[in-house]
Amino acid sequence: MQDPYSRELEVAADAVRRAADRYVRSDGGPSEEKENAVGSYDLVTYSDRQAQEDIIRTISAEFPGDLFIAEEGEENSLTDARTWVIDPIDGTLNYERGIPMFGTQLVLMVGKEPVMSVIYLPVPEEMFTATVADGVRLNGMPVKPCGGHDLKKCIVSTGDFSRKKQEWRDIHYALIGAMKDEVARIRMFGAACVDFAYLASGRTDIHIRFVNKLWDFMPGLFMARVSGAYVDEELLSEKRFLLLTRTAEEASQYRDIVLSQIDM
Known part of the structure; x- marks a missing residue:
């Protein structure tokens, strides 16, 4: 089956790699604090803006x-038009502090639906790509689907505490307490691109987060779906809470054992 988005994928991967090669050699440049709804610390660097400009310029030329x-x-508002959704440096605070868990992610939306995504982790030089026709690939090689585990054997990654709503932050905190004795390990990488790439490639088993901005979750959510991961659609649509697992059985266990303890 010929991939109808092979050219877009080629251009996007090249744009992302070139931008990342530039910002990993930089010290980040000047940074400034960003405001958010809950008043927690966040920032943007010169490298964020430069990477975004570089990626948009490359894609626009093609x-x-x-x-x-x-x-x-x-x-821009999301319409039926072809629209690229980009997070130029995901995990900016990690990047600014020299913690090597950051990357660049983007997704192409057509008719408001994702059709192709790229996640690049520049420190380990790992390029994850996803299209429906070609599946998920890591540095050009197919990523094999992974089976599930009993909840006690699962590694769970969580998104950062929400910067959108205090209510979401409180639920997130309660969830960590509820699952601390029920899963093998809990990880907070500080970058959605890492969370999603690791889930899609089978390095972790479960990922949870509240979803807000498209650039935070759509590139990775599409990639996870293409990889065969299970999405709890009810929680996503009703609570804007993403429960992403390798299998439906893992999701069922997580709901029964962990979420049953929490007032969502």
């Missing part, structure tokens, strides 16, 4: 007329 939604200032 696909003039395409639209962009991106973290650092591109605020």
Whole structure:
């Protein structure tokens, strides 16, 4: 089956790699604090903005007329038009502090549906790509689907505490307490790109987060779906809470054992 988005994938991967190669050699440049709804510390660096400009410039040269939604200032509304959703540096605080858990992620939306995504982790030089036709690949090699585990053997990654709602932060905190004795390990990597890439490639078993901005979750959610991961659609649509697992059985155990302890 020929991949109808092979050219877009090629251009996107090249744009992301070039931008990342530039920012990993930089010290980040000047940074400034960003405000959010709950008052927690967040920042943006010069490298965030430069990477975004570089990626948009490269993609626009190949696909003039395409639209962009991106973290650092591109605020177009999502329509049926071809739209690239970009997080130029996901895990900016890790990047700024020299913690090697950060990357760049993007997804192409057509008719408001994702059709292709890229996640690049520049420190280990891992390029994850996903299309429906070609599946998930890591550095060009197919990623094999992974089986599930009993909940007690699962490694669970969680997103950062929400910067959108205090209620979400409180639930997140309660969830960590509820699952601390029920799973093998809990990880908070501090970068959604790492969370999703690791789930899609079978390095972790379960990922949880509240979803907010498209650039935070859509590239990785699409990649996870293509990999065959299970998404609890009810929680996602009703609570904006993402429970992402390798199998439906893992999700069922997580709901019965962990979520049953929490007032969502």
